Amino acid sequence: MNKYQLSIHEMHINNESGDNSQSYLLVMRGGFEQIIERCSTISIDGVDLEMNEYWRAACEHVYSELGNLGERTMTFCDLRLPAKEYPIGYSFDVDEVNFPTENLRFLGLVGMSDPPKRAIPDMIKKCRSAGIKMIMITGDNAITAKATARAVNIISNDSETIDDIAERLGIPVESVNSSDAKACVIQGNDLYNKSPEEIDALLNNYAEIVFARISPRDKVSIAEGKYEIIDKERLRSMLCLACQRQGGIVTITGEGTNDVPALQQASVKVVMGIAGTNTCKQAGDILLVHDNFASILTGVEQGRLLFANLKKSIVYTMTSNIAKIMSLLICLLTTVPLAWGIITVLCIDFINITGAISLAYEKAETDIMKRPPRNPKNTRSIVVFSSILLASSFIGIIQVATGFFAYFLIMINNSYGQQWNDEQRKQLEFSCYTAFIITVIICQWATLIIFKTGRDSILQQAINMRFGAILVAIISYIIYNNTTYPFKFGWWYPALFYVFLMLIFNEVRKYIVRKHPDSVMATATSY
The missing domain is CATH 3.40.50 (Rossmann fold)
Known part of the structure; x- marks a missing residue:
């Protein structure tokens, strides 16, 4: 490899005569390893000495010292060409190399510092x-x-x-x-x-x-x-x-036209916006406007945050849908009346949409940039089995069970030992609807708090649930006012019990996931 630059200059001052006169000066610069091997002498205080082992070791020591400082080195050497062999007007051929490139005189090294950005x-x-x-x-x-x-x-x-x-x-x-x-x-x-x-x-x-x-x-x-x-x-x-x-997933950064072949092979192509050529920009996927390499890290963090919030919104939406589906299956497979009506479903969906939108704007968790990248082979879809398992087996089932507990609690306390007409039966059925919908809404509100974080404790994340609390209170008040059957405060207990149960369960689950990220609990319930 010819890692050097060579130039030949005509000497206009020549005070010597005869065989010792020189007409051209050959100057070479390049990498230390290439230059040192081509030198047979060294210039020390204006005197040419033989490049022996002592001087070679001294040069290598200086070269290593500059390298250890992180400085790039440029090495220089020269050779005065005798006028007898290379007279004025001599035709130098760089292809045939009809001039000497060995036995040169070592002149020295120059260290250049190019410190990285802070x-x-x-x-x-x-x-x-x-x-x-x-x-x-x-x-x-x-x-x-x-x-x-x-x-x-x-x-x-x-x-x-x-x-x-x-x-x-x-x-x-x-x-x-x-x-x-x-x-x-x-x-x-x-x-x-x-x-x-x-x-x-x-x-x-x-x-x-x-x-x-x-x-x-x-x-x-x-x-x-x-x-x-x-x-x-x-x-x-x-x-x-x-x-x-x-x-x-490979990311390659480039700025020149010669970077295009490598960029075309990369999974993510990042191009410098200021220093990048037009050809390179056309081949890129991401353009760094200010040529700030640190922007890549910000992009990774925002990408992870977007993906995490999207999964939170999807899993949160699945919980209420699973609760509705399971209550419908119970109605179809048993003689239990349907626990909700059209108005109640619309109320649940309204709470769902509002909560899912709020999760999309959650801030990043503290460990979002300490997690390993996702394996594209194992996580090709956003909703994986662990998300479905968490939403259905743990939260969805408990929501349905809590809702039906409130439903049957009202039915049992107000149905035995009484004579019923059609109007009173409708009143009782509507009261059961009310208990079911209020329980599910409160459960969804608690689930929203739970899904604000995937691994961090909810105490680490700022919780601003004033809007949700006001919304739940308004909907509950509207439903209560449209209930002709007396609605007792004790019927709220199942929902409050669910809130404390799920908060405690998820805090324990998140603690295990943080401490043991490779455990069965983390694999089965992380989303």
Whole structure:
């Protein structure tokens, strides 16, 4: 790989004569590894000395020190071409390379600092806590890449690479067990002839990965096709395919036209709005207007909040529908009269719609960015089995049981030992309707409080239920005024009992889910 830039300049000042005169000056700059191998001398205080092991080690030490500081290095060397071999007007051919590129004079290194934005380290740390894996691909050398990765938290402070372990223990790198390292820095030449299986193993074994010195001539064989030349963009495409083979949702950021092939492979394509080219913008899914990389994290959080609130609204709506369906089935399968009428169903639906809309505007829970991403293979639909189980088996059944308890309580207390005419029977039936509807409405109000949070305690979430309480009171008052049969306060007890029962049950359930996220309770009832 020719990772250097070379230029030849005509020398207009020439004070020498004869064979020692020079007509051209060859200047080369580039990566340290490439330049140091081409130098046979070094300039020290204006004197040319032989590039021996001492000076080579000194240069490598300075190079490592600059790299550990996270600075990008540029190395310079030159060579004065003798006028006898390269006279004025000599035709230099860059294809045939009819000029020397070896035995040059080492001049020095320049360190350039390009510090990351202040928000980047915290953003990457939050991404990691949210279960998002960050992979860094750079053309910098391994030392600089590792220092930069540590500065932005792509490699965390408590993670060690194989080289770090070897340095700490004072042993050769070959003696280190690769499984002991949590992070790795892979250079471009190490990717030579890696198979898809080896790349998959690399992604599985290391949580923090940095690819350094990615060059246009790194050869990589992948399952989807063999590329003789792999540049940075093709490597990003290759890694994207590898992550997708493992079921990952891959996001790639880009700004240049050369980023388009990699963006086309990504699941989510993010393009910089200011620095991005028009071709790149057309290939993207998301456009960052201010080129602020931290906006991606905000987008992830808002996406999770939207999805969580949507599930809350759906599961909340299912509870009352299941209660109505089960009461209808009881009526059809037994001789029990239907426990609700048309007006009562409309009242329940009105409460449902109002509550479902309010859940759509809930604020994010405290752990929303600490949860692992959803597995797209296991959660292809919004309403999963655990949501149905929670809505029907736990809450829906208890709502129906509470409503029928109030229904039969009125029927039992007012039906024995009395003579009935049709009007009195209708009065009693309407009173039972009233008890059922008020019980279900209060149960739905309590269910609304429960579904405000999926894992957090309701004490952690601000509860503003004044509108719901006023609505329940108004509906209950209207129903009560239209009841000709006396409605006793004791008939409210079943609904109040349900409120306390479900609040206690769900607080216990949420506590178990928070403490044991992999437990059966969490798997069966999380929504």
